[in-house]
Amino acid sequence: DAGVIQSPRHEVTEMGQEVTLRCKPISGHDYLFWYRQTMMRGLELLIYFNNNVPIDDSGMPEDRFSAKMPNASFSTLKIQPSEPRDSAVYFCASSLARGRGGNEQFFGPGTRLTVL
């Protein structure tokens, strides 16, 4: 298995532009998670999905952030408009349901976002 795939790996954009981050989870996994990592705040859970349905989006910082999962193999995290304080590394992770063998999360390589 290729693991969790994220694209792009690096994104540099200007303040006010729209940014879309993409994630392909491990095939067959039930859950998908979006995290943000910064030096100041550490690793923060933004939102997670179960079987393509958003379960908890309480970590999404504000209305400029939105996430979708149109099917089991693809998810997007969109920031519109972007601001310099959104600069961070964004990780996607996926897992099986606990009753299906485990609840450890498998992480992608991350997208390093820089907003100028």
Add this chain to the structure above:
Amino acid sequence: AQSVTQLDSHVSVSEGTPVLLRCNYSSSYSPSLFWYVQHPNKGLQLLLKYTSAATLVKGINGFEAEFKKSETSFHLTKPSAHMSDAAEYFCARTGFGGAQKLVFGQGTRLTINP
């Protein structure tokens, strides 16, 4: 509230000496517990997990961790550090009721001195 506390933000050891990274969790029950490692510019990789089986858990790369319920601790150890162990290490736990989301500690940066 559910929380994970990593007691050291930075640990520095010499190559070939033991490693101890400390983690305490808050809980009124036994959650699943995890240790992840993050090398520079990489994603998090699972080192090991505890899910209420054996209290001493062996992971990859010679790491192991011991679950101690009385101390609510899950410390990570390795008998002999290698230069390639230099990385950030995160302890995590599941939420109440076996919730799928994980609560992460703030991380411990491990430096290995030659």
